[in-house]
Amino acid sequence: MRLRGLLLRTLFKGPVSIAKPASDADALAQLGANVAERAQAKLGRSLRIREVDAGSCNGCELELQALNGPVYDLERFGISFVASPRHADVILVTGPVSINMAEALRRTYDAAPHPKWVVAVGDCADNGGCFAGSYAVLGGAASVVPVDLVIPGCPPDPEKLLAGLLALLETVASGK
């Protein structure tokens, strides 16, 4: 009974999703010409992301999971997370790359087909964050894979993540 009530209410109340944020200007500037060169009009307006936790504290994962929920609803923009790197256009890395995860990250990157882009999410994936300098940490994602876009923050909030990914989508889909 409750379930039916909830479904009805949800139907009439309308979506809970936030409005589409503007693409992040910093991210657009970062992506610039370099990524646009590899842009593919064929991608249309869709991106598939394989997330790799390369040693994160799990904070960034929480905010990425929020993107999948009804409030931020990433999929309405044609962006979604996939289970296999073989299906991915984007490898999204969180965490300072722990030495124990470096090989797994590299192999995941190698398994994704070309063209592919790498997004480093969070301060740790940017430069190692507060774990930089440890015997067990290599540093930012760029120490293992070529990074196209950094979305900084500890962790970046979902709106910021959304704006960054929208900037990436715009840039990579802008080619001929």
Place this chain on the structure above:
Amino acid sequence: MLGNVTLREFLDGLKTVPQHRPWPRHPIDERGWKELIHQLSVNDWTLLGLWGDATEIHAAFRDDEAEPEAIAVVSLSCPERKFPSLSEVRPGAIRLERALRDLWGFTPLGLKDERPWLDHGRWASSPLSLHKGSRPEQPHAYQFLPVEGESLHQIPVGPVHAGIIEPGHFRFTCAGETVVRLEERLGYTHKGVEGLMTGKPIMEAARIAGRISGDSTVAYALAFARAIEAASSQEAPARAHWLRAVMAELERVANHLLDIGAICNDAAFAIMLAQATILRERVMKAAAACFGHRLMMDKVIPGGVAADLTREGAFTLRSVIAALRGDFERLVEIYDDQPSLQDRTVGTGIVKPELAHRFGAGGFVARASSRAGDARKTPGYAPYEDLELTIPLLAGGDVGARIWVRIEEVRASLSLLEQLLDGIPGGPFVRPIPTRGGEGMALVEGFRGEILMWVRLSEVGKVVRCHPRDPSWFQWPLLEAAIEGNIVADFPLCNKSFNCSYSGADL
């Protein structure tokens, strides 16, 4: 000596290290350590933690039968870098000892499992020891336990998992659809937290402590702050205690909400996850509005809190909590109403009470298997002695029981939040930590269970040594047992119902 000796009686007459607070620390010789092992075989004392230091090892115990409960740290000097293993009498020590050997190079004599745990052979061995080893030329080839039997097959999963979750490796051995054995291999997210904290000023170390396990950032920051305050014998102001509890309960609610939804999602009932995510988002937004960060990272600091709660903030929280109460109950009814959902959760992934007991597990995993205990009450800390708190206890031990314990804990936390908002005392919300040496320990109940934090401060107020022990150390092994005899397709359900921390236990 035979049983019937309490922990207090056993330690009575031993030397006590000065300036170790709030519980005593006793140096013990090898004969005493062996006597301790004997006592552990006849007593029920819970192993709280086991960690290394430059020349000695420390073990913390709790005697629940004593009134009030007794807690103590015992330290064994290991000049020859060996110590008699506790693993035979406390199986929860097995992984702790493997980690101790990896990080410090101490050999646990009598530990049957000789395989490394955190050390994958990719960094120099014994990195925390004065006698650092060298880095092996090849990473270790990990030997999974042998499995014999007809028509068995193995399924290797990870370290990169299918969802947006942390990395770890699971090796399933199956007969058809049925899991015969699961073996975990963790350590992928090892970041050298203990090494990083050494030599850091208190506030810098606090930032790291808040990033040991991001979903429990408040609980970890609280454990670290309380350990520092114990070491420097400086109590935080009353208002800080209450504000810390507000943050800790918000964190607990947010995590339980997400997990309850995610467990149902793993049983293909996606609407629960969607609805739970909406409720969780309200908690996150309220946290950001009141304290300035969605996860409340770096808001609990040694000496107090970094952000005060304004009048408007308290008003916002009140209305969010009031709305949550009703909306959460509607979700609970939906869960309770679906036989198809219960069909997946009831009877799945059973943890036997004796096993939870043997591993000294805590948190909702233990409380769903008849093992009581909650650090908020035992040993207890401010402000919970002034609050009414019901701690749920169930006997089923299955995924369903873990869901129900979590549901009850959400209800309890919402009630706590209301009590907290009614009673927050005025006054300062932070009192700076004086520069002085000492050692301190804290036990704090995170959403997963009890976090142990131990610190030693130098006279100039820097962290000499810090050891955080995540509740997952004693829960991960139970997951291996829980999945036995279940079908592979039920693993995600079981795993999510535990939701153990990778980062917290990999350090």
